[in-house]
Amino acid sequence: MPKKYVDVDTLKYMLYDVHKLENLLSRERFQDHDKESLDMFLNSVKEFADRELFPYFKEMDENPAYHRDGKVFVHKQVEKMMYQGGDLGLISAPFDYEVGGLQIPLMMQTAAFYVLDAANNHLPGYAGLTQGAAELIIHFANKELNETYVPKMLSGVWGGTMCLTEPQSGSSLSDIVTKANRSEDGSYKISGQKIFISG
Secondary structure, three states, rough: OOOOOOOOHHHHHHHHHHHHHHHHOOOOHHHOOOOOOHHHHHHHHHHHHHHHHHHHHHHHHHHHOEEEEEEEEEEOOOHHHHHHHHHOOOOOOOOOOHEEEEOOHHHHHHEEEEEEEHHHHOHHHHHHHHHHHHHHHHOOHHHHHHHHHHHHOOOOOOOEEEEOOOOOOOOOHHHHOOOEOOOOOEEEEOOOOOOOEEE
């Protein structure tokens, strides 16, 4: 029996009847998609959320991630979210084909993450932060870094994170003070004080 944490019929009504998602499909970027393929994507996301997210939200509330002996320990479902979610295209959906994406309209990607968040908001952030980190690499990094990191990130094998909150800044991102000094071997030494790191 389908889980009742979200009404997919109402979500589809909002996507197609209110926001006219199908109008986007006439654009060249989305020509390989139609309503049926987008519905298949959303239905797959809902089935995945029913199976791998929703049943674990209470357990994850009671057993949050923790740090011990220099290591961070997360719930076992994080691995399912990343690997199986990566296989489903949850991370790669809006990206270009050239980098391993599905070129799905961002509106549908947003709807998919709404379903995931409604099922268990502990888990989608791992995929979402990976998506954001991959996008930075795609747009600003060189070819070597793109080839090294992006495929593994979009497939969910590697994760990305967001390190934005510092004591002197809070959420005032323009005030963040972080330095990156290049080492002789080509790597960078990052300095700055982080108090919260998501993912």
